[in-house]
Structure formats: C-alpha cells, structure tokens
Amino acid sequence: TATGFLRLAPDGTGSGPMDPALAQNQVITETVKIMSSSLLGMTVGCAECHHHRFDPIPQEDFYRLRAVIAPVYDADKWRKPASRRAALMSQAEKAKVAELSAQVKKLDEQHNQIKAEVTKLISERVLKEVPDADRERAKTAYDTAVKERTAEQSEFLKKKYPMLDLLVPGRLHLFLARYKDGKELAKRYEDVKAEADEIRKQIPQPEYIRVATEDTQHLPETFVFYRGDISSPESEKITPGGLTVVGSKAENTFAINDPALPTSGRRLAYARYLTSGQHPLVARVLMNRFWMHHFGQAIVDSTGDFGSRAATPTHPDLLDWLAADFMEHGWELKRIHRLIMTSRTYRQTSASHSEKAMAIDADNRLLWRMNLRRLEAESIRDAILAVSGELNRDQFGAPVPVSLADSGIITVGSGKISPDRRELKRSIYIQVRRTQPVTMLNAFDAPSMEPNCEQRVSSTVATQSLALLNSEFMREQSVAFAKRVLATAEKPADAANLVQTAWKLALSNEPSSAELQALEKHYQLQLQEYQAKKVKAPRQEALTSLCHVLFGTNQFLYIE
Structure with a gap:
C-alpha cells in the first residue's frame, strides 16, 4: 500500500536483548530515514543528534518529520510487530462470530460446572479408598494445584496413590466409567464438550492484514532529544511538519489533530502536501x-x-x-x-x-547509445522459470516463505514443490527476510533492506557464475527446459533443430551460423559422453546440458 513503508523498518521490539525504549526509538528513527530518502531524496539521519553538517536541515526538522508518524508509534501504547494487524471481516461475519462465541461460552460454562461436579465426585470416592492414616495427607496433596505441589507431594501421590495423581481434566471420563452411577455424568461431560467443539469449528476465521493504527484520544507529544538521547528531551514541544529547507515553516506545518478525521490526520496532511504539486523534490x-x-x-x-x-x-x-x-x-x-x-x-x-x-563520452552519460544492463536478481529467476515452462503465473496470495536448506543455503520454499506450486511463483511473491536473504538472489545483488534500498548495484563476480553452474535450482530448471524443447521441437531427432528451438525459446532470436555450429558440437559431445555411460535418456541429458549453458550466457542475462 501507499503507506507500507510505515511497517517495513527493522523492528526488534518483538524480541531481542535491546532495551525496549531504545528499540522503539530505533524503529521510529529508521522509519523517518526511509520516508525522507525514498520520498524526498534527502538524508536527514544525522539531524537526529545535531544540525545537518552539509545541508541546511536544522535538528528540529528531523523531529517535525518524526511528529508526523509519532501517533502510529506511540511509545506509551507500543504495539509489537505481531500485534499490528486488523481482521478483514464484514459486519455480518462479526455478528456471526459474536453469536457463535456466546454459544460456546455458555457450553464451556456448563462443561466447567460438570467438570467440577465430576472432579468432586471422583476425588471423594477415590479418597474413600485411601487408608485413614494417609487420607488427610493425600487430600492435601491432591487439592494442591499440580504446578504448586512440592516434590514430596508429587512423589507421594505417584508412588502410593497413582489414581489421584492421574485424576486430571483430560482423563475424568475414564474414571467416571468405573462407577455405575457415573456413566450418565460421563456421557453428559463428553456431549457438552463435543457440542462446544463443533460450534467452534463453525466460527469464521478472519484473514488479517498488517496495519498502522492511531489512538486519537492519546496523541504522543514530540520533543527534540538533546544529542539524540531519548532520556534527554528538551522542553519545547515540536509540531508535525516537513523540511523547512524546501518550503517555509508556515506552509508545511500541520495540525496536531484533525477533528474531522478518525485519525490525527498528520500523515494525510503530509501526503497531501507532498503531492500538491508545490513540493520541489x-x-x-x-x-x-x-x-x-x-x-x-x-x-x-x-x-x-x-x-x-x-x-x-x-x-x-x-x-x-x-x-x-x-x-x-x-x-x-x-x-x-x-x-x-x-x-x-x-x-x-x-x-x-x-x-x-x-x-x-566514453561513459555514455549523454545516452548516445543504450546502456548494457544485466537483469535484476528477481528478473533472472523469473526469466529462468518462464523459459523452462515452470513459472506459476498465479497472482496474489500469501508470500512464499524461505528456509535454510541442509546445505546451508537459503532457498525458496521448504525444498520440495508443494501441490499448489507456490514456490515457482514470480519473485515478487517471495518473502523478504533481512536475516535470510535467498542465496540465489543474493548472488545477483538483490538489495539488502537496511533499512531500505535507495539504489541497487549491479556487480559481476565469480560467485554468480558458480551459482548458475552448481545451483540445484539451475539443474532442475535445465531439466524442465530440456523437456520443453523436446516437446516443442518440430524434429526432436535432429540436433540442429533442437539447438535452434532451445535458442529461440531462451533468447527470442535466431542463432548465427557460428553459434549454431558451436552449440550443436557441444550437444553432440555431451550425447556421445552420456551414451558411453549408458545413462537411461542420453539425448535428454545432453539437451539438459545445452539448456544449462544457455541460461548462463550473456545474451540471457543482459539486455542489449
């Protein structure tokens, strides 16, 4: 969404050893940096502690930007990452949830009442079987909650009276069955529980989305922190606004609270200011x-x-x-x-x-020709899947998780293809985890979001060739590509036709005679080698090798 950046800063408040107040402040600071660098193209980070050293950005301006998002990140009512969500439910669904929940609550109360009756009945009968000398001690140990029993009490019940030790809610019906007059109570106990469980299954389960929320009844105040120290706030309150270097303070200062809106209106006011056409950046x-x-x-x-x-x-x-x-x-x-x-x-x-x-103009700064550009990491993966015929083109849905493989690399999915083939969806659907960058994408400069990516780099290093050569993913897609070529080629038995078909599918043009000759020679050599090894399908193996080669060519990886 347009405000997605409000929840994409590194956030360690849900876990970790950092002091909660410092962790919360770090989240807000990183969010301000994301907002300023992505929307304004300005570095305001150093203004957190002092006036900007190079640009005319006073320290107050950093805190004016901070005040814009402060209601979302209220330190007094801080919501950890997992709790920043809202249920997607209609009013009718909410009403049904309330109705069914009320029924379940009533049945649970009945069940608890029966449980109390059952426990009392059974414990009294079991205690009657305990000799007089031990009865009081056994009763005291049994009446003590399991977690609060002393080691001596637990040992006493386990060794001498295991029936009492095993008398817990989950086993009550087994004890009831021992008594003639308890069978009806046992049936009622199970029936009420079963009815409650059945109704629970009918309660609609909401889908959740991540949201940023505000409490307009409690809007946090913003102060300049002396040298950026959260324990040293200065006395003057800061009002929300933009950078004064790109506009007067009067024209980009916003109301602390807009009574006409369900929120404070600060972010909306700032968004309108940015998109008014008057902002120069x-x-x-x-x-x-x-x-x-x-x-x-x-x-x-x-x-x-x-x-x-x-x-x-x-x-x-x-x-x-x-x-x-x-x-x-x-x-x-x-x-x-x-x-x-x-x-x-x-x-x-x-x-x-x-x-x-x-x-x-050797560097082509004036663009007298197009720059040679390598595909971005995600596009390389998507192109490989598309050419192999394995790309799952389904749109939307939950993110595809990543996991640590036994080999130590981070892969898409759990290592196996699920029935819905979600692991083969476009890379835009892959979960991005700062602590677990996908190894294949990382090799081709997928950005590290620390806290965001202002500009991608495009490197050419040996690890990229090794990833293309040795990756299990590349091997699997080369096999799939070879099968596609065999199914598509007009003359599958003709080496030249196979090479031409593979080239066209991978590179969308015709190979030159020299290219065709070189690849056909490679195919024939591989075919002879696999035939000598007496593998099951030598032609497909040779074609897989050829397809693997095409995936690693500059023509495939670069836009000319």
Whole structure:
C-alpha cells in the first residue's frame, strides 16, 4: 500500500536483548530515514543528534518529520510487530462470530460446572479408598494445584496413590466409567464438550492484514532529544511538519489533530502536501528513480541524496520536464513508463557505433547509445522459470516463505514443490527476510533492506557464475527446459533443430551460423559422453546440458 513503508523498518521490539525504549526509538528513527530518502531524496539521519553538517536541515526538522508518524508509534501504547494487524471481516461475519462465541461460552460454562461436579465426585470416592492414616495427607496433596505441589507431594501421590495423581481434566471420563452411577455424568461431560467443539469449528476465521493504527484520544507529544538521547528531551514541544529547507515553516506545518478525521490526520496532511504539486523534490526524486530503472543510470546518480553533496545532474532540464509532465497528468505511473519506453533514446541499441561519440563520452552519460544492463536478481529467476515452462503465473496470495536448506543455503520454499506450486511463483511473491536473504538472489545483488534500498548495484563476480553452474535450482530448471524443447521441437531427432528451438525459446532470436555450429558440437559431445555411460535418456541429458549453458550466457542475462 501507499503507506507500507510505515511497517517495513527493522523492528526488534518483538524480541531481542535491546532495551525496549531504545528499540522503539530505533524503529521510529529508521522509519523517518526511509520516508525522507525514498520520498524526498534527502538524508536527514544525522539531524537526529545535531544540525545537518552539509545541508541546511536544522535538528528540529528531523523531529517535525518524526511528529508526523509519532501517533502510529506511540511509545506509551507500543504495539509489537505481531500485534499490528486488523481482521478483514464484514459486519455480518462479526455478528456471526459474536453469536457463535456466546454459544460456546455458555457450553464451556456448563462443561466447567460438570467438570467440577465430576472432579468432586471422583476425588471423594477415590479418597474413600485411601487408608485413614494417609487420607488427610493425600487430600492435601491432591487439592494442591499440580504446578504448586512440592516434590514430596508429587512423589507421594505417584508412588502410593497413582489414581489421584492421574485424576486430571483430560482423563475424568475414564474414571467416571468405573462407577455405575457415573456413566450418565460421563456421557453428559463428553456431549457438552463435543457440542462446544463443533460450534467452534463453525466460527469464521478472519484473514488479517498488517496495519498502522492511531489512538486519537492519546496523541504522543514530540520533543527534540538533546544529542539524540531519548532520556534527554528538551522542553519545547515540536509540531508535525516537513523540511523547512524546501518550503517555509508556515506552509508545511500541520495540525496536531484533525477533528474531522478518525485519525490525527498528520500523515494525510503530509501526503497531501507532498503531492500538491508545490513540493520541489517528490516528483523529481520519483522521475529520477524511474529513469534509473529504465536506463541503468540515473539523471542524478545519488538517488537518495538530492542535497548539497548530490551528484550533478546529467540532464537537469529533462528531469524538470519529466517531473512537471508527471504532475500535470495526475501522477499517472503507467503513462510515464510508456512515455519513456517509446522514446527514441530508450529504443537505442547498446552497441557502440560511433568512435567520435566514444571519444567524447566514453561513459555514455549523454545516452548516445543504450546502456548494457544485466537483469535484476528477481528478473533472472523469473526469466529462468518462464523459459523452462515452470513459472506459476498465479497472482496474489500469501508470500512464499524461505528456509535454510541442509546445505546451508537459503532457498525458496521448504525444498520440495508443494501441490499448489507456490514456490515457482514470480519473485515478487517471495518473502523478504533481512536475516535470510535467498542465496540465489543474493548472488545477483538483490538489495539488502537496511533499512531500505535507495539504489541497487549491479556487480559481476565469480560467485554468480558458480551459482548458475552448481545451483540445484539451475539443474532442475535445465531439466524442465530440456523437456520443453523436446516437446516443442518440430524434429526432436535432429540436433540442429533442437539447438535452434532451445535458442529461440531462451533468447527470442535466431542463432548465427557460428553459434549454431558451436552449440550443436557441444550437444553432440555431451550425447556421445552420456551414451558411453549408458545413462537411461542420453539425448535428454545432453539437451539438459545445452539448456544449462544457455541460461548462463550473456545474451540471457543482459539486455542489449
């Protein structure tokens, strides 16, 4: 959602050894950093303790931003991560839950009453069988709650009177069956319990979503912390607002509480201010990031820092025009993507075709050609699944969990493919855990969200080749791809046709004669080797090797 960042900061308040107050403050601080770097392209973190060293951001401004989100993170009424949720239920479903819960409560009360009667009846009868000399001691030990019995009492009951030691609610019906007049009571005891359990099964179970909530009856006050120390608040209260470096204090200071809304209205007021078209940074920051994702380089390289130490824009007028056009057309994302992707600049090849241009602009800062870009980590996985034919294209649903495999790597799912094949869904559905990054994605620079990712890097290192070569995932998908090629090829017995089919499916173009010859030679060598080893399906094994090779080619991994 639009406010999802409010719950994505690292949050150790649910567990861990850190002091609760310090942990809570850390969550709020990280959320402010996420908000400022992602929306404003400004680094405000150091203003938590003092005036910003490089940009004209006073310490008060950090706490003005903090005051905007303070009602969500009320230290006096702190909600741990697991409890920040709301049930998705209609009024009719809530009414049914209330009705059935009332029935269950009534039956539970009856059951408890019968339980008390049963316990009293049985204990009295069992105690009558205890010799007079031990009866009082046995009664005292039995009447003491199991968890509160002394070691001596427990030992006494276990050794001398195990019937009393075993007389607990879950076994009452067994004792009742020993007594002629207890059978009816035992039946009633079981019937009431069974009826309550049956009604419990009928109670609708809600689905939950993560939410940020406010208590307007208790809005926390915000103060500047001296040197960022939460134990040293200064006396002046801080009102919610934005950075004064991009607008006067008067125009971006918001009401502490809006009586017309069910919440304080601070976040809504700030969101309206950011999207009013008057804020000088928000649209520029967004367009700069859009440009970076499409071209592999941003107009302003420091995407998370538009301050005084920011990189010089390569095309400042273009950035201004994109930002203005974006706002004028209602902040429509799809339109701006279409505009960029249909431009002549975007549709260029990455091939270097001009020695003169290379001499003037070797780094291609002026975009006289397209940049050669490697697919992002998630796109590599998705492309492999799509080409192998294994991609599960189902949309929505719960996140796909990750787990630690016996080999020590972090994998998607539990290591086995479930009946619904959710482990093969697009990577956008994979659970992101800061402590357990998926090994395959991590090798290809999947971002580490600490606390968020301002800009992805794209590296070329040996571990990537090793991951493609040795990964069990790659082996499985190569096998699936080979089966798809055999099923798709017009002439499965013809090596050249198999190679051409595999190439087209993987790379969406025709191989050159040299490429075709090299791959056909590889296929034939692999086929001869597997035939010599007398494997069960030598042709499929050889084709699997060929498919594995195609997955590791630059043509597959890079956008030209």
